[in-house]
Amino acid sequence: MRYLPLTDTAREEIKKAIGIDDCKELFKSIPADKSYFDLAAIPSALSEPELIAEFKAMGRKNFFPGYLSFLGAGAYAHFIPEVVAYLSAKGEFLTPYTPYQPEVSQGNLQAIFEYQTMMTMLTGLDVANASLYDGATAVAEAVLLAVRKSGRQRILLADSLHPEYSAVVRTYTQNLPIELVTVNVNEADGRINLNDLQAKLNDQTAALVFQSPNFLGVVEDSAVLAQAVHPQHAYAVQAVAEAMSLAYLRPAADFAVDVVAGEAQSFGLSLGFGGPYLGFMTAREEFLRQMPGRIVGQTKDLDGKRGYVLTLSTREQHIKREKAMSNICSNEAWCALRAGMYLATMGKDGLALAAGDSHLHAAYFVSKAAKSRQVRIVYQKNFYNEVLLEIKKGTAEAFLTALKKNKILAGVPLNWFYPTVSNRVLLAFSEVHSREDIDRLLQAMGEYS
């Protein structure tokens, strides 16, 4: 077997050296009646060509690549420069472990340091960690962070938070003394209902957790939200599912938001059927020593030369065990490294272009679809790159099925998350869509009746 470099001769030499005749002697501490179990249920080995054929056959059962997709809702198709794919695939980046020996890990450490810097530039906040698992778990960790920092137990969750993020927050906190309260959304503008927020906010509230752009596609007025919660000494925690928006919208720090946590898959990670993606967390400086996850810091070596290490590790499980800020150990280091490569490659201009086109393509669609007799644009302004459509006649499922016949995936039906909402669809746009793509969508919609 090509992955096993021991030859039979070497095996015999080792057995002789360690004083055994048979490998079974190595495992004699295992109950004899349980060991060397029957392997009959396990499939036979495939050769490399057979493996390729087997996976090709499985891949052929995925018809997704043949469709024009406007799916988003937390996972977004953006263009990935070839340089990013080429560089991130290098074994030097793919096959090291966590940089526990910084003298031989400066490449990864510097790359993550650069990534942290760019995430703080995008949100305007002071500090960023080295990554968390994904957007949903990053928001759950932000909830725990707010509770730790404030010493309070009440968390207000906007109803427009990605439903899977809310679900993960509920799972994470199900055995902890944390009270989760949902804040309603205005039907009229898709934003948080400020009256409901004020009614639910009290002096025991740790934080308001809101998403912007939210799950309905609408950009919140974060300044108003932060101003609402700060007098009660509660934190404003912003969740972000579409990180590309950070390059188009005013940074959270300008609105006095305290923590921004979410999903950065848009920064150079392929859709990959949902993972691995990249959870991120940025915060004001005062949260630093309570933050979860690894953090890279700059320091000096014995000769006074600049270098980087994992730092502030007294927050972490390997030092603090059950008193740690989080149980996270393995994170999404390679995804963060790749996101850094993506951001550096796109650069100031490229990122602005991709982020701008993502909005402008959505705006183009809205301007054309606004005249449609088949659909209604629910929120005609303050969307970023996602648009909520209401189907005037019939259900979302019927609408999507009809467009699927034209090889178009015209969005995610909201009834997947809100079973009572049967006629709404969320569509996502980005720089990958051409004008022809959007016109094709509009034409197919026009033919739907």
Place this chain on the structure above:
Amino acid sequence: MSPLPDLIFEISREGKTAHGLGASRVQSKPAIDPGLLRTAIAGFPQVSEVEIVRHYMALARLNYSLDQGLYPLGSCTMKYNPKINEKLASSEDFQAHPYAPHELVQGNLELMARLEEWLVALTGMAGFTCAPAAGAHGEFTGMLIVRKYLKEKGDPRRVVLIPDSAHGTNPSSAHFAGYEIREIPSNAEGIIDVEGLRPFLKDDVAALMMTNPNTLGIFEKNITAIADALHANGSLLYMDGANLNALLGIVRPGDLGVDVMHINLHKTFATPHGGGGPGSGPVGVAAHLLPFLPVPRVVKDGGKYGVVFAAPHSIGRIKNFYGQFLVMVRALAYLCSLGRENVRQVAEDAVLNANYLRKKLQDVLDLPYPTATLHEVVFSDKNLPVKTLDIAKRLLDYGFHPFTIYFPLIVHGAMMIEPTETESKETLDEFIAVMKKILLEAREQPDLLLQAPRQTPVRRLDETLAARQPVLKWRKGENR
């Protein structure tokens, strides 16, 4: 001159660009309040494509990686990452959007179902979820399952027992599942026994989290008796499967009384560690815990695969979408390549290699627990004129990545060595020779160790400074 390349921000120059996007042909106006829009990002990189490539190639050269050589980090199972698996995982065929209609992604759903079947066959557990993102996430998921199960039986209980040799994630994961931790001392053999466990086994104990083989590399031979004692007490047995590599094709944890376990695809199943992640930490359960697995669940209905998004007893959702799907692609490819013919050989070779290192080094290093070991061996720095750290740093000068140091905590100056099955005897002999040379240097020229490393891009780094005066990002003019 610094051996590190300048930061990407320091090589940035106004007017340079590395992206190849064209101008959009769509004419439209922004539909957002102008006050919500940002201006250009100050300091953001402006670098040409060739400079991007050279920057990252310079960084790549500063990394030690498994592709370069031995990486014997104990309990991390740094085995070779097959290259074909990378190619398969990057295939366009597997890059669907996670909300694509199920009939368009039958291949992806089949792939997840097949991986779960493999894991069931190898572990003897009744079912698996591949949703957890990493080992610690799997532990947390497992402990949530334990708690929900006990709660529905009437009492979630208060305490989780964890051996003193356990990894730090175990107590942390149990803590976030709402439990108090009681530490169980290992006995003189380095394992847990029923007599030692008995005083802790009160009626408030929800579970014992046991790593098997444990972090000393020793198989917890009392596992079935311990499982019986736990079950008689109404408690569950959680097995941390971080070290499953030693048992692959040898024994199924499901046959030993384990109720819940997690495994690490990035350890046992050869997916790349990526400098610290992504991992993937599938959780397997015995039949009585199946209803508590997280959602979503991939199910086969007739000839088609579908997904169940809600189940009445489930702990709920623990991650966005389905989990680390592209890691699953690699793990399944690895298992298909191994097949029935090789799975057992993996464990045998891993254990042979570890025992060979143990045999060859036990004359020169203190072995605190003489008990037989499987896939790894832990030495201490007892009787050495230098510290474990110094030996580790000197190894860097000889071009080897060191072993895990100062863990497990119950061994003074622990050196935890796991070569894995993907190292040749020639490499092990070279490592043994270097270790012996270093131990000789430790007595004759200790300065070589105390000053090590000298051959690396940077020398020992000041971690105290990094923590006392945190510099966590580049600021114009402030990082020199």
